[in-house]
Amino acid sequence: MSARVGIVLFPGTNCELDVTEAIGSIGGESRILWHGDADLSGVDAIVIPGGFAHGDYLRPGAIARFSPVMTAVSEFAANGGPVIGICNGFQVLTESGLLPGALQKNAGLKFRCGMARIRVASTRSALTRSATVGDVLSIPINHFEGNYTCDDRTLALLRDEDRIAFSYVDNPNGSTGDIAGISNEAGNVVGLMPHPERACNPLLGSDDGRVLLTSLVGSARAAAV
Amino acid sequence: MSEPIHRALGLTDDEAEEIESILGREPNHLELAMYSVMWSEHCSYKSSRLHLGRLPTEGERVLVGPGENAGVLDVGDDIAAAIRIESHNHPSAIEPAQGAATGVGGILRDIFTMGARPIALMDPLRFGPLDDARSRWIAEGVVDGISGYGNAVGVPTVGGEVVFDETYADNPLVNVLCLGVLPTDRLVLGQASGVGNLAVLLGSRTGRDGIGGVSVLASAGFSSDEEDSAKRPSVQVGDPFEEKRLIEACLALLDAGLVVGIQDLGGAGLTCATSETASRGGVGMDVDVTAVPLREADLEPFETMTSESQERMLAIVEPGDLAAVLEICDRWEILATVVGRVTDGASLRILDGFDGEVLADVPASSLHDAAPLYDRPMVAPADLDRRRADSPASIPCPDPAADLVELVHDTSWVWSQYDHQLFLNTVVGPGGDATLLRLKHPVDGVDTGRGLALSTDGNHRWCALDPRAGTSMLVAESMMNLACVGAYPIALVNCLNFGNPEHPEVMWQLSESIDGMAEACHALGIPVVGGNVSLYNESRGSDIDPTPVVGLLGLVGRLEAVPPGLDWNEGDRIVLLGPVSRQLGGSAWAASRGHLGGELPPLDLELHSRVAELVRGLVADQLVSAVHDVSGGGLGAALAEMSIASGVGCSVARVDDHAALFSEAPSRVVAAVDAEGLAAVEHRAEASGVPLARLGLATGTTIKVKGLVDVVLDDVEQAWRSRLPDALGAGTTQG
Numbered sequence: 001m002s003a004r005v006g007i008v009l010f011p012g013t014n015c016e017l018d019v020t021e022a023i024g025s026i027g028g029e030s031r032i033l034w035h036g037d038a039d040l041s042g043v044d045a046i047v048i049p050g051g052f053a054h055g056d057y058l059r060p061g062a063i064a065r066f067s068p069v070m071t072a073v074s075e076f077a078a079n080g081g082p083v084i085g086i087c088n089g090f091q092v093l094t095e096s097g098l099l100p101g102a103l104q105k106n107a108g109l110k111f112r113c114g115m116a117r118i119r120v121a122s123t124r125s126a127l128t129r130s131a132t133v134g135d136v137l138s139i140p141i142n143h144f145e146g147n148y149t150c151d152d153r154t155l156a157l158l159r160d161e162d163r164i165a166f167s168y169v170d171n172p173n174g175s176t177g178d179i180a181g182i183s184n185e186a187g188n189v190v191g192l193m194p195h196p197e198r199a200c201n202p203l204l205g206s207d208d209g210r211v212l213l214t215s216l217v218g219s220a221r222a223a224a225v
Numbered sequence: 226m227s228e229p230i231h232r233a234l235g236l237t238d239d240e241a242e243e244i245e246s247i248l249g250r251e252p253n254h255l256e257l258a259m260y261s262v263m264w265s266e267h268c269s270y271k272s273s274r275l276h277l278g279r280l281p282t283e284g285e286r287v288l289v290g291p292g293e294n295a296g297v298l299d300v301g302d303d304i305a306a307a308i309r310i311e312s313h314n315h316p317s318a319i320e321p322a323q324g325a326a327t328g329v330g331g332i333l334r335d336i337f338t339m340g341a342r343p344i345a346l347m348d349p350l351r352f353g354p355l356d357d358a359r360s361r362w363i364a365e366g367v368v369d370g371i372s373g374y375g376n377a378v379g380v381p382t383v384g385g386e387v388v389f390d391e392t393y394a395d396n397p398l399v400n401v402l403c404l405g406v407l408p409t410d411r412l413v414l415g416q417a418s419g420v421g422n423l424a425v426l427l428g429s430r431t432g433r434d435g436i437g438g439v440s441v442l443a444s445a446g447f448s449s450d451e452e453d454s455a456k457r458p459s460v461q462v463g464d465p466f467e468e469k470r471l472i473e474a475c476l477a478l479l480d481a482g483l484v485v486g487i488q489d490l491g492g493a494g495l496t497c498a499t500s501e502t503a504s505r506g507g508v509g510m511d512v513d514v515t516a517v518p519l520r521e522a523d524l525e526p527f528e529t530m531t532s533e534s535q536e537r538m539l540a541i542v543e544p545g546d547l548a549a550v551l552e553i554c555d556r557w558e559i560l561a562t563v564v565g566r567v568t569d570g571a572s573l574r575i576l577d578g579f580d581g582e583v584l585a586d587v588p589a590s591s592l593h594d595a596a597p598l599y600d601r602p603m604v605a606p607a608d609l610d611r612r613r614a615d616s617p618a619s620i621p622c623p624d625p626a627a628d629l630v631e632l633v634h635d636t637s638w639v640w641s642q643y644d645h646q647l648f649l650n651t652v653v654g655p656g657g658d659a660t661l662l663r664l665k666h667p668v669d670g671v672d673t674g675r676g677l678a679l680s681t682d683g684n685h686r687w688c689a690l691d692p693r694a695g696t697s698m699l700v701a702e703s704m705m706n707l708a709c710v711g712a713y714p715i716a717l718v719n720c721l722n723f724g725n726p727e728h729p730e731v732m733w734q735l736s737e738s739i740d741g742m743a744e745a746c747h748a749l750g751i752p753v754v755g756g757n758v759s760l761y762n763e764s765r766g767s768d769i770d771p772t773p774v775v776g777l778l779g780l781v782g783r784l785e786a787v788p789p790g791l792d793w794n795e796g797d798r799i800v801l802l803g804p805v806s807r808q809l810g811g812s813a814w815a816a817s818r819g820h821l822g823g824e825l826p827p828l829d830l831e832l833h834s835r836v837a838e839l840v841r842g843l844v845a846d847q848l849v850s851a852v853h854d855v856s857g858g859g860l861g862a863a864l865a866e867m868s869i870a871s872g873v874g875c876s877v878a879r880v881d882d883h884a885a886l887f888s889e890a891p892s893r894v895v896a897a898v899d900a901e902g903l904a905a906v907e908h909r910a911e912a913s914g915v916p917l918a919r920l921g922l923a924t925g926t927t928i929k930v931k932g933l934v935d936v937v938l939d940d941v942e943q944a945w946r947s948r949l950p951d952a953l954g955a956g957t958t959q960g
Contacts, residue, residue, distance in 0.1 A: 011470050011558060014379030018649050021670055036556075052377045055466025111372045111642045142376075142644050195646075203652050203663065203787060 003220035005030040006043035008073070008089075010053035010064050015086065015197065019049045022197035026210055028217040035067040045082040045126070045220035046073055048089030050142065050195060060088055060103065060145050061095035070096055082126035082219040083189045087143055090181070090191030099182060099191045100158070101150030103143075107174025111144040115205065116194055117169040118180045125165045125183035126219035127190040127212050137208035139194035141172060146193040148175040148182075158182055165190055188219070230254065234261035240597060247591045255575060255585045258527040259592060262493035263500060266760055269596035272726035273758040276739045284752035286715050294335045294415055294489065295405070296754025298716050300780060302673050304666060305409045307341035310402040310681075310718045310776045312759035316461070317399040321366025325399050326374035326463040327435075330535050332403040333380060334489035337472050338538065340413045340479045341405030342667050344648055346375055347660070348385035348401055349681040349720070349774045350639070353394030355952040360389070363397050365953060370463075371401075372642040377465035378472070382643035383651055384660040386681055386774075387636050392689075395764030400720045400757075402681060402776045406667040411479055415488035416505035417541045417567045422485060424499065424510060424565030425550060428471045428537040431495070432520035435461035435533025467536040474557035475538060483550050486541040496530045496592065498539040499565060500573050504593035506541075509568040513579045516564045526584050530575060541567065601726055603733040613690060615822030617815035618807075622883035625861070626934040629886070630941055632813055632858035633865050634948040652676065652787055658709035658854045663784060676781035678712030683722075684857070685770035687811040687825055687889075692734045692771045694825045695811070696741035701833050701891050703777035704749060705854045708837040709894065710788045711844035712779030717746060719756040719775050724768025726760045734771040735760075742773065748830040751777070781845075788844050792871035793851035793897035797923040799875060800898070800906065801860065803836045804916055806890030807881065813857045814887035826890035832915075833892040839913040840894050848905055851897035851923075859887040861930070863895045868928050869945055874938045877921035878931040886933055897923055 005023050009016050009032050016032060023030045033040065035053075040046070053064035064070065070092070077083045077098055085093035093099045106112060120128055120135040131137075150158070155177055158164050166180035173193070181192025196209030231241040234257060244252050244260050252260065266272060282290040288305055289297035295309035313328025329346060336343045348371055353360030364387075375382045380403070417424065478484050486506065488498045495517065503510040514526045520534070542550050547563070554561035566579070573592065575585040588595075622628065640655035653661035659680040664673045682703045687695030704714050719742060724731040735758075746753055762769045793799070809815045810823030843849045851871065855863045860880065868874050880886050898906050910917035929935050 011473075012377075012379075012466050014469070014647060017670065018647065021649055051379060052466065052469070055464075055469075056377070057466065111376060111644075113376075113644050113646065114637075114641050140646055142646065144376075198646050198649065201649065203784070204646070204649060205787075 003028065003044040003217055003224045004042055005217065005220055006033040006040060006046045008033045008035060008046065008048045008069055010035040010067060012053045012055050013049055013051035015049035015051055015195065019047050019197045022200040022209065022213055023217065025200050026213050026217060033069055035069045038068045038072040040072045040076055044224040045216055046076060048085040048092050050087030050089060053088055053092060061091035064092045065096040074098060077189050080186065080188050081223055082216060084127055084216055085191040086195055087193055090193055091145065093189065093191045098189050099184060100154045101148055103145045104147045104149050105145050106147050112172055113142045114140065116141040116172055118166040118194055119169055121164045121167050122162045124162050124187040125190045126188050127215050128165050130215040130218060131211050136169060138199060138206040139196055139209055140198040141194050143193055147173045148179045150176060161185055166192055231257055234258060235265060236261050240264060243597060247595065248587065253585065255527045255530065256587055258531055259496045259585060259587065262496055262531050263592040264596040268493050268497060270758055271596045272599050272601055272760060273735060274598050275600055276736050277756065279739055279743050280753040281743060281746050282753055287752050287754055288412065291753065291755050294338045296716060296718060297339060297412060298754065298778065299409060300664065300677065302666065303409050304664065305407050305412060306677060306778065307336050307339045307405040307407060308716065308718055308778050309335045309755050310400060310720045311757045312720050312722060313399045313401060314397060314722065314759050314762055317367050317397055318363065318395065321363045322370035323462050325367040325370030327461045327535055328399055328401045329371055329374045330463045330468050331491045332401045333378065333468060333472065334491065334538065336403045336405035337475055338415060338487050338489045339407065340411040341407035342476060343380045343403050343405045344650060345404045345662060345679065346380055346382040346401060347679055347681050347776065348382060349683055350385060351388045351390065351393045351398035351772065353389065354391050355389045357394060360394060361953055367397065367399055368639050368642055374463050374465045376644045378469045379647060381645050381647040381651065383645050383662065384655045384679060386683065387639050390685065392685055392770040396762045396769055398722050398772055400774050402718065404679060404778065408668055413479060413484065413487055415502055416486045417502040417508050417510060418485055418506045419543065420508065420567055420569050421544065422567040423542045423544055423547060423563045425540045425542050426517060426537060426562050426564045427474065427540055427554060427559055429464065429467055429534055430518045430520045430560065431529055431532045431534045433524065433528060433532065436528055436531055461533050461535050463535050470557045470559055471536055471538060474554050474559045477553050478540065478550060481549065481553065483546045484540045484542055488539050490537040490539060492533060494530065494532045500589045500592035502539065502541060503573055503589035509570040509572045509589060510565050511568050511574045511576055511579065512565040513576050514584065515578050516562055518560055518562055526575060601732045602729040603736055604729040605733050606730045612822045613824055617809040617820045617823045618884065620815065620818050620820055625883045625886055626936045628814060628817065629861045629865055629934055630936065630944050631817060632862050633945045635946045636949065638949040638953060652784065653710050653790065657790060659706040659712065661710040661781065661788060674784060676712065676784035678707045678710050678779035678781060679776065680706035681774060681776045682706065683772050683774035685772045686816050686821065688738060688773060689770040689821065690811050690823065691825050693737040693741035694828065696738040696773050697745040698825065698828050698891050699773065699775050700742060700745035700749065701828055701830065702854065702856055703775050704837050705894065707777055707779035708840040709844065709852050709854050711841055712781045713841060714749065714751045714777050714779045716754045716778045717751050717775055718754060719773060721756065721758045722762055722769065722772040722774065723760055724763045728768060731768050738771055738773045745830060749834060783845065786847060789849050789851050791851055791853050791867045793867055793873060793923040794899065795873050795924055797850055797897035797899055798903045799877060799920045799923055800896050801893060801918045801920055802839060802896055802910060802915055803893035804890065805885065805918060806888040807884035808888050808890055809884050812859060812887050812889045814859065826888065828891045835913050836892045836894065836915050839909060839915050843896065843906060843909065848902060849896045849898045853895050855893040855895060856889060859889050860895065861886040865928055865941055867895065868938055869942045873923050874925040874927045875921060875923050876925065876929045879918060879920055880930050880933060883933060886930060
């Protein structure tokens, strides 16, 4: 039986169908989780996809953390379930306190969309367990608030505990320590600004994201057992 | 001083008399306000409609042609594509970010009102010169507005154009194209039917923003800075989050079969949506103006009826379905309010409560399609013969290399601020000859293995010299752009940006341009499925150069590989497909030397079709490693752009002189192919009857054109890359 990935949909989310397609392209199954329902039944992993949840008018993720689904997501994460936040999803995870730090406006104060090269820095996380440390992946970025920031103590902790999942080869947004993605201490909660679902088809310029989503589906299967 | 009220609303004395004769009585203030917006140039096309009828509109794939909210094409596999282009020029001149943002919002509503999910936006943009601080302010604001709205609403902006020229100094052109896809059987039209059915207003509350936008702003020229600033309240304010929820709610309503007709509220607001749906459906409508949810309590009925508050739709619903409609809207946090009822007869009545006083009572169709049509006087510009006789052939070119470097610039400063990848369709994004998207089924997402291609093209230099031939050349160029990604054209939409139609020279330009478009479309077999006419583009008494912009939609039958694109490989042979030309009339090079005269190079539409077909075949069969249309900047710019894209220079001969290097003659494509593949390409060209010239080799770290150019590729690349960021980083001045 294939593991099932739940994809959270807030009003304003826009990458839910892309993640659905990408998960499907590696043989995974998924279903959409409406933000107003706290029911996660039958789901073995969760993706919070990109977009502009609730419009992001206040601060990205600041309103989304109060949606009923997030209470269930927090519990799911506390029980070791794999939770991945991509772009706006990463912002939701930091606002929810499931990951440390914050995402502020890009250095240069412009929205940036384009291919980025990221290096896999750890394979401890649910999103990188099938990858190899040092692998350089071409994965698109698409954000205005992707500049990761945290205090020095947190940065040291992230390094000491091997929680930096990805770093940028050429830092596009001013992120502290070139950080593109991090995980929680257990490795089951991961946030990253680049969009692996946009890199799963050679027609779109890269299929380097497949190894990451394969890791996720693998993590979901492990969680399902 | 008391000006008659109809004049203050932008109606002429004759138009006021016509209204009186339609009603058989004097109109009241509310009625006059409703006519003034519906009979504005923007809504009624009163100056252009007589001419637009000359465009061919029929084709085997056309499901819906001009006159509806969008053109709709059958693209196979039970999928239809909806496409439309519009301008938001005047709002963007006054308030660049909001003007551009609401332009995006408006075009999206035109697409999803047809039942289609919007999947792509394109933005052809034209601004004043880069060395003018105010033009930079407008350019930055417009890009900011498109980025802020388009990205947040969740529709990718996959291409467009950006042009900087003196002619747009006080009057930028902000055109927006949107493409959507729908299951063919979900197609809905903007019409009311069924007496007793309800008109439900969806989306934002109505406020004072954008009152008279179409009449005050869009249908008059600009005069002084002071007056322009006073028009700022006529610009609407956009809310992409509201629009995103509105898209999802409307598509859910359509999926559930809960609406019998739906119409967006754009220019002329509620007056337009109610009168058009009633008129198209041949029914009447009662509107309770007090039922409309307001942002502020004290709106007058005429304000409520003409407000252009954004993010609103009008759905026609059977009474028994109302509860289900409200439930879906509630899920998406969309306000839904019954504001009208479909009635017998043909009257649009505005009421103070459904059983209250009748505030206005007019024939719905008289608002929609009874505006007077003007056959305005036309005359060719007095200096036209002199300009055409003034050939650029004799201008000297002491340093072709330096001129070449000046002619190329990277536009990624603009499009890297747009999400151009959402929905996982973008095979070729902004920056190439044309955009290429995967075609997936709009409901189940199943890949058809085919592609949709888009190109937008305009050229004011060509059209200022010869609007007829220039517009034909635009259609041809767009077709060649599509061929470069392997696509054949299936439909055209146009945005006709011209000056003041009360100037006979402008009407002549418009009429000539429409004829040129019609000629090319007839010859190439391309139906025109929609358009927008933007007139009164003028500043301080000066009309802009005529700027028709065409948007071409194409299909790719088999999408198995990324098309070759601009980047060639070391050692590739470089060939020119199509005729050799030395004609410089209308070229970017001549303009850069301050010369705007001469004759346009001839366009042979029959040869053009053969070149396009050859290129399409070479791309589809993967016989070339690189391909690029010759357009602005001529052969020289094409070679430079291909060298930059690939990081490999070139060594080229057989280019006679600077005229051959910079000519923008149509029907030409530069292709690159490895040594082993050259014979096959030559064979195909010969079989197609297309001239082929071997130009040279892709190689090294310099761009060399024998006897003309020898420059280091890195230097060209640096100049190309930094032109926009350097100029736009130099600061701006508002207002």
